[in-house]
Amino acid sequence: MGSVDASETTVTGWAARDATGHLGPYTYTLRKTGPEDVVLKVKYCGICHTDIHQVKNDLGASKYPMVPGHEVVGEVVEVGPEVSKYRAGDVVGVGVIVGCCRDCRPCKANVEQYCNKKIWSYNDVYTDGRPTQGGFSSAMVVDQKFVVKIPAGLAPEQAAPLLCAGVTVYSPLKHFGLMTPGLRGGILGLGGVGHMGVKVAKSMGHHVTVISSSNKKRAEAMDDLGADAYLVSSDADQMAAAADSLDYIIDTVPVKHPLEPYLALLKMDGKLVLMGVIAEPLSFVSPMVMLGRKTITGSFIGSMDETEEVLKFCVDKGLTSQIEVVKMDYVNQALERLERNDVRYRFVVDVAGSNIENAA
Numbered sequence: 177m178g179s180v181d182a183s184e185t186t187v188t189g190w191a192a193r194d195a196t197g198h199l200g201p202y203t204y205t206l207r208k209t210g211p212e213d214v215v216l217k218v219k220y221c222g223i224c225h226t227d228i229h230q231v232k233n234d235l236g237a238s239k240y241p242m243v244p245g246h247e248v249v250g251e252v253v254e255v256g257p258e259v260s261k262y263r264a265g266d267v268v269g270v271g272v273i274v275g276c277c278r279d280c281r282p283c284k285a286n287v288e289q290y291c292n293k294k295i296w297s298y299n300d301v302y303t304d305g306r307p308t309q310g311g312f313s314s315a316m317v318v319d320q321k322f323v324v325k326i327p328a329g330l331a332p333e334q335a336a337p338l339l340c341a342g343v344t345v346y347s348p349l350k351h352f353g354l355m356t357p358g359l360r361g362g363i364l365g366l367g368g369v370g371h372m373g374v375k376v377a378k379s380m381g382h383h384v385t386v387i388s389s390s391n392k393k394r395a396e397a398m399d400d401l402g403a404d405a406y407l408v409s410s411d412a413d414q415m416a417a418a419a420d421s422l423d424y425i426i427d428t429v430p431v432k433h434p435l436e437p438y439l440a441l442l443k444m445d446g447k448l449v450l451m452g453v454i455a456e457p458l459s460f461v462s463p464m465v466m467l468g469r470k471t472i473t474g475s476f477i478g479s480m481d482e483t484e485e486v487l488k489f490c491v492d493k494g495l496t497s498q499i500e501v502v503k504m505d506y507v508n509q510a511l512e513r514l515e516r517n518d519v520r521y522r523f524v525v526d527v528a529g530s531n532i533e534n535a536a
């Protein structure tokens with residue numbers, strides 16, 4: 177961390193200044209540590225496709241300067257007086273949200289990610305009126321409710337993708353009753369979220385089919401990730417042969433795409449779970465869902481409870497994410513490579529090892 181005065185700490189993050197999405201060093205201050213706050217020195221932060229959507233203003237609501245990053249693993253350096261669960265030296269994680277109202281139905285049901293007053297870990301405004309800034313930064317201050325402990329047995333860089341990609345696939349499988357062994361699942365789009373989908377679903381005992389836009393990832397999907405089948409979405413014969421075969425599809429495609437070819441792959445009562453953040457209408461004709469009583473639904477990250485669960489699930493099952501660790505001075509190339517579908521399967525920035533305080 178940088179200089180400390182009586183109340184505020186100066187930190188360095190890498191921020192986008194406009195919708196080009198180019199990140200560069202940016203200095204700002206953290207709020208004074210509150211009673212329930214945990215201060216962490218960031219060690220690693222994964223790069224999610226949502227970071228691209230946000231820095232490039234794909235959703236039309238981006239505010240700059242914006243320090244992205246919501247797959248954050250760090251070491252606790254200070255805690256407020258009312259924090260008992262964490263202490264200095266603990267390795268902890270922070271994900272997509274850092275605040276909620278605690279009073280609405282989702283909050284009371286411990287699915288605070290669905291709170292209408294949730295506070296995003298960046299590109300939002302905190303309760304004190306300051307902009308929130310994410311994990312491509314030397315340090316963060318986060319309310320203890322939105323911090324999870326990284327369990328022993330999980331390397332910090334390995335844990336980073338689980339805080340968004342991992343819980344994002346775990347949560348709908350759990351919520352929609354899709355954890356039963358023997359189910360036949362489809363993972364549409366083999367990227368950061370998709371590759372965790374294959375691993376988590378395989379660990380639940382599912383037969384997993386990857387549905388990809390090309391043949392390029394076939395061998396790795398089958399040999400390295402353990403998928404059982406692989407379909408190229410543009411291959412009409414392969415898609416026809418797989419019709420009516422899947423109990424669910426986790427759709428991670430980040431751009432507009434037709435839904436009907438994938439609805440056709442579902443069995444009666446099958447579920448298409450939309451994950452991609454797509455700011456354009458998607459379409460289908462009603463018989464595609466009526467004839468087979470199929471469901472099109474969506475899911476948003478997972479709760480703090482589910483985040484703890486998925487971390488434990490990965491330790492228990494020996495699951496790891498497949499990552500490429502890079503330094504912060506490579507972050508713009510990493511974002512470009514992610515956008516052109518050139519990463520296997522998640523970039524993780526070694527923030528602490530990038531000396532960003534001195535580079536600023």
Ligand SMILES: NC(=O)C1=CN([C@@H]2O[C@H](COP(=O)(O)OP(=O)(O)OC[C@H]3O[C@@H](n4cnc5c(N)ncnc54)[C@H](OP(=O)(O)O)[C@@H]3O)[C@@H](O)[C@H]2O)C=CC1
Nearest residue numbers: 225226365366367368369388389429430451452453476477
């Ligand atoms: N709902 C939620 O809570 C969450 C949503 N997201 C969203 O999910 C989506 C996927 O995120 P993530 O896995 O990080 O993204 P990645 O870029 O890592 O993966 C997306 C995959 O989709 C496929 N794809 C198809 N068309 C395109 C295209 N034109 N450009 C890029 N990829 C394409 C590719 O797989 P293939 O090569 O196999 O075709 C690619 O690997 C994003 O929209 C992200 O914002 C992310 C996390 C949480």
Ligand SMILES: O=C/C=C/c1ccc(O)c(O)c1
Nearest residue numbers: 224226235272340453476477
């Ligand atoms: O990567 C995590 C965030 C996902 C997300 C889902 C939906 C939405 O509208 C967003 O802005 C982000």
Ligand SMILES: [Zn+2]
Nearest residue numbers: 224226340341
């Ligand atoms: Zn994410």
Ligand SMILES: [Zn+2]
Nearest residue numbers: 277280283291
């Ligand atoms: Zn709420």
